[in-house]
Amino acid sequence: MLNINNLQVEVGGTPIIKGLTLQVPAGEVHAIMGPNGAGKSTLSYALTGRDGYEVVGGTATLNGEDLLALAPEERAAKGLFLSFQYPLEIPGVPTLTFLRTALNAQRKARGEGEISVPDFMKLSRDVAKRLGVTPEMMKRPLNVGFSGGEKKRMEIYQMALLDPRFMILDETDSGLDIDALKVVSEGVNALRGPDKGMLVITHYQRLLDHIKPDRVHVLAGGRIVDSGGPELALALEADGYDRYKDAA
Amino acid sequence: MALAELRLLAGEEALLNALPSTEAGQAAKAHLAAAGLPNRRVEAFKWTDVRAALADGIPEADGSAGLIPACLQDALVLDFAAEGFGLEGEKDQGLIIETEDSLELEGGGPLATLAAGFAPRAVVLRVTQSQSRPVVLRRHPGAPMRVRLELEAGSRLTLIDTGLATAGLSTGLLEIDIAEDAELVRYSLQNGGTGAIDLTHTAVTVADRGRYHAIALMFGGKLARAETQVVLAGEGASCLIHGAYLLSGSTHADMTTKVVHAGPNGQTRELFKGAVQDRARGVFQGKILVERAAQKTDARQNHHALMLSEGAEIDAKPELEIYADDVQCAHGNTIGALDDQALFYMRQRGIPEAQAKALLVEAFVTDVFDAIEHEGVRDWFSGLARSWLEASSS
Ligand SMILES: Nc1ncnc2c1ncn2[C@@H]1O[C@H](COP(=O)(O)OP(=O)(O)OP(=O)(O)O)[C@@H](O)[C@H]1O
Ligand SMILES: [Mg+2]
Numbered sequence: 001m002l003n004i005n006n007l008q009v010e011v012g013g014t015p016i017i018k019g020l021t022l023q024v025p026a027g028e029v030h031a032i033m034g035p036n037g038a039g040k041s042t043l044s045y046a047l048t049g050r051d052g053y054e055v056v057g058g059t060a061t062l063n064g065e066d067l068l069a070l071a072p073e074e075r076a077a078k079g080l081f082l083s084f085q086y087p088l089e090i091p092g093v094p095t096l097t098f099l100r101t102a103l104n105a106q107r108k109a110r111g112e113g114e115i116s117v118p119d120f121m122k123l124s125r126d127v128a129k130r131l132g133v134t135p136e137m138m139k140r141p142l143n144v145g146f147s148g149g150e151k152k153r154m155e156i157y158q159m160a161l162l163d164p165r166f167m168i169l170d171e172t173d174s175g176l177d178i179d180a181l182k183v184v185s186e187g188v189n190a191l192r193g194p195d196k197g198m199l200v201i202t203h204y205q206r207l208l209d210h211i212k213p214d215r216v217h218v219l220a221g222g223r224i225v226d227s228g229g230p231e232l233a234l235a236l237e238a239d240g241y242d243r244y245k246d247a248a
Numbered sequence: 249m250a251l252a253e254l255r256l257l258a259g260e261e262a263l264l265n266a267l268p269s270t271e272a273g274q275a276a277k278a279h280l281a282a283a284g285l286p287n288r289r290v291e292a293f294k295w296t297d298v299r300a301a302l303a304d305g306i307p308e309a310d311g312s313a314g315l316i317p318a319c320l321q322d323a324l325v326l327d328f329a330a331e332g333f334g335l336e337g338e339k340d341q342g343l344i345i346e347t348e349d350s351l352e353l354e355g356g357g358p359l360a361t362l363a364a365g366f367a368p369r370a371v372v373l374r375v376t377q378s379q380s381r382p383v384v385l386r387r388h389p390g391a392p393m394r395v396r397l398e399l400e401a402g403s404r405l406t407l408i409d410t411g412l413a414t415a416g417l418s419t420g421l422l423e424i425d426i427a428e429d430a431e432l433v434r435y436s437l438q439n440g441g442t443g444a445i446d447l448t449h450t451a452v453t454v455a456d457r458g459r460y461h462a463i464a465l466m467f468g469g470k471l472a473r474a475e476t477q478v479v480l481a482g483e484g485a486s487c488l489i490h491g492a493y494l495l496s497g498s499t500h501a502d503m504t505t506k507v508v509h510a511g512p513n514g515q516t517r518e519l520f521k522g523a524v525q526d527r528a529r530g531v532f533q534g535k536i537l538v539e540r541a542a543q544k545t546d547a548r549q550n551h552h553a554l555m556l557s558e559g560a561e562i563d564a565k566p567e568l569e570i571y572a573d574d575v576q577c578a579h580g581n582t583i584g585a586l587d588d589q590a591l592f593y594m595r596q597r598g599i600p601e602a603q604a605k606a607l608l609v610e611a612f613v614t615d616v617f618d619a620i621e622h623e624g625v626r627d628w629f630s631g632l633a634r635s636w637l638e639a640s641s642s
Contacts, residue, residue, distance in 0.1 A: 049596075053333065072596050081596075084593065090590055090608070091289075092611025093607055093608070098594070098597070101603065101607065102594070102598045162598070
């Protein structure tokens with residue numbers, strides 16, 4: 001599914017990702033952990049095509065298709081979704097308008113017809129109910145004035161509504177209270193499937209208690225320095241990243 | 249400096265010759281011969297050089313006066329065409345329409361002088377009781393307009409004025425007198441082609457508790473300038489002036505306003521938003537003057553503009569001048585680009601760049617139209633703004 005090979009990314013001329021190789025097969029959820037500043041968010045921005053995150057080497061493909069040659073919106077239409085570590089506020093654009101525009105743009109890019117307004121309203125209501133998003137939140141301009149936790153919830157709400165094939169969750173757990181973490185995790189788990197993949201970036205085991213990963217990778221100094229099963233996350237929680245200092 | 253004779257450009261000469269031999273025409277001629285057309289050396293016109301725009305003479309008029317939208321089908325339409333003045337639609341009681349051949353002009357500056365000079369006569373509208381039927385002033389390409397509007401105490405009128413020439417010199421002078429407790433609600437639309445020079449001057453006086461409420465939308469032209477001067481003369485007089493300018497190609501639009509608080513307890517609300525792309529140029533000059541007598545004035549001015557291309561230009565000059573001591577005045581002025589991070593966020597969700605930009609710009613300007621009370625006009629203006637966004641992002 002997602003295939004990253006020897007990826008190198010520079011930000012403002014500084015190398016941040018320095019030869020990163022990673023495969024996430026369809027149907028699997030992989031976790032990425034790593035110290036602050038390791039390059040986790042940089043990786044997610046490079047994969048989604050943000051300006052200023054310059055890929056200077058390596059490849060990244062989704063289901064065999066070269067991601068790096070595509071515009072951000074084209075990557076999204078291929079089913080790539082990023083739940084942002086810091087979701088943006090979009091003043092003046094009502095959440096529902098935004099989402100309907102996004103959904104229809106993706107459908108159009110895939111050669112599908114627009115979703116009808118009643119169908120969209122039903123879909124958005126159903127998903128909102130599942131994720132504890134209130135009608136009041138959906139009427140407000142996207143994320144404007146939302147609390148940190150509400151913004152994260154909105155990210156997963158958007159994700160559920162757009163139903164992507166490959167999902168990158170960048171610290172979705174940060175800012176969520178215990179109950180919200182549970183609701184959001186359930187929402188994420190519902191999106192798992194045999195033809196889907198997920199990369200879950202987190203600092204904490206407690207998210208991985210809810211969203212059980214197939215593999216755990218350690219990203220330090222711009223490279224994957226260790227990989228293992230779910231037990232690796234527990235070991236990291238106990239010991240920290242000290243032993244990777246030299247590897248990075 | 250030697251007292252050299254003012255050398256007029258070809259365009260100025262042409263303008264001199266085009267002015268009619270009416271009293272106002274002669275006054276405009278004398279003014280023009282002495283001072284020339286306003287140009288960038290004149291402080292108030294430093295960003296809007298009328299002389300340069302008319303250097304090659306008066307562009308030939310072209311385009312149409314525009315259709316009256318369905319939402320205004322019940323309106324009384326006053327047409328100002330090159331051939332003269334015409335009326336269309338029904339007139340209700342409490343509205344008196346007369347023409348006046350020689351109406352004096354007090355002050356107003358060069359554009360007022362020019363507009364008065366070109367107008368063969370003034371149309372005088374007297375509102376003696378509230379009008380439910382809106383009045384439309386439709387300026388035709390290349391035509392002058394001069395209107396004097398008097399709202400008697402307690403009366404109310406909705407006024408729409410349009411200037412949609414694709415080419416030519418169109419001028420407008422609107423003198424408005426709002427008596428005690430009267431209210432004028434005005435919606436202005438200017439949309440010009442690259443051959444259109446559109447110059448208007450509005451002078452408003454508001455008496456006790458009177459209200460002037462105006463929302464303008466400009467798409468610019470070769471050169472378009474809308475001047476508004478409001479004197480809140482009475483106690484508790486108020487004005488709301490909103491404006492949006494959406495400019496692309498090589499168009500130019502200028503919104504210049506001056507509000508004078510002369511009486512106490514007055515209120516001003518100004519909100520201007522602009523979005524400028526390609527090599528277009530937007531100009532905002534807004535002055536609020538609070539005289540010593542205008543205690544308890546509450547005035548707010550905001551101008552925010554977006555530069556959508558490298559070659560675009562936005563010039564802004566907000567000014568507050570306050571002589572009273574017990575007042576609340578605030579102003580804000582920003583010029584910036586679209587938020588890159590917001591754009592990326594939207595694109596990550598699958599919205600193509602051009603569409604994302606259009607959504608962001610629409611969201612940015614829309615609060616200017618929120619003050620439009622007439623639902624049909626609000627939809628009309630918002631629709632025009634959306635068409636502009638779609639056209640300019642495709
Ligand atoms: N625009 C930028 N200019 C210069 N350096 C940058 C820029 N953006 C990120 N960096 C640097 O790149 C490195 C990786 O940042 P990144 O945000 O990817 O880390 P992270 O692993 O996501 O950290 P965290 O766990 O704190 O979220 C950091 O050292 C950061 O300072
Ligand atoms: Mg990060």
